[in-house]
Amino acid sequence: MSQSDSPKVRRRVFYSPSPRSYAVIQLDPVEMVRPFNDAQALLEAQAMQPKSYLIYLRLERALPWPDQPWYRFEIEPIATTLRPEDETRCITSDMCIPIFPNTNHPNGRESLRPSLEGLFPYDNCYHWFQAKTVDVRIRARPEMFDETNAVSISVR
Numbered sequence: 001m002s003q004s005d006s007p008k009v010r011r012r013v014f015y016s017p018s019p020r021s022y023a024v025i026q027l028d029p030v031e032m033v034r035p036f037n038d039a040q041a042l043l044e045a046q047a048m049q050p051k052s053y054l055i056y057l058r059l060e061r062a063l064p065w066p067d068q069p070w071y072r073f074e075i076e077p078i079a080t081t082l083r084p085e086d087e088t089r090c091i092t093s094d095m096c097i098p099i100f101p102n103t104n105h106p107n108g109r110e111s112l113r114p115s116l117e118g119l120f121p122y123d124n125c126y127h128w129f130q131a132k133t134v135d136v137r138i139r140a141r142p143e144m145f146d147e148t149n150a151v152s153i154s155v156r
Contacts, residue, residue: 012147016064016071017138019057021152022078022114025136026052054078054125056153058133070137077134079126082106095129102126114151 017023029045054077061072082105083096098104100111101123112127114120 012150013144014147015066015140015144016060016068017057017073017145018147018150018152019060019073020154021057021147021150022120023055023057024052025055025075025138026050054122056127061135067140069140071140072135072137074133075136076127076131079128079131080122080124082126083128091129096126099125099127112153115154116149116151119149120151 027050029048029050030042033041033045055075056078057073058076059074061074064071078099079096082093083091085091085093094106094109096105097109098111099120099122100113101120102125103111104124105111
């Protein structure tokens with residue numbers, strides 16, 4: 001297939017990430033403690049080795065406007081295991097939904113099929129029932145957020 005015959009991919013670039021999308025985040029401990037002007041906290045933050053986390057952007061907490069330094073979101077961590085049982089809260093291991101291409105579920109529950117099916121990069125992920133959500137601020141980027149290949153959940 002020649003370059004002129006290949007289908008055109010429409011780029012989707014936004015100034016703010018889109019809710020209902022999956023993302024990978026990494027905390028920046030140095031920038032998190034810098035405003036406190038605490039030398040000890042800064043030293044300890046510099047010694048940390050942040051990890052990357054797969055999350056789901058559930059809800060944007062404020063109207064997104066261009067030129068904001070931060071965008072606030074409620075996020076949900078994505079699990080790589082079945083839900084641990086918690087008898088005190090009446091939670092069982094089947095209280096989760098596999099994310100396709102993962103099809104493993106104790107009761108055979110159908111997998112959630114995100115948009116752009118086949119592009120979700122992991123085969124062992126779950127949405128947990130009553131997962132703890134966290135509010136985060138996502139720093140704006142001069143190059144904005146390219147969501148051309150972003151995987152999200154349809155509102156339908």
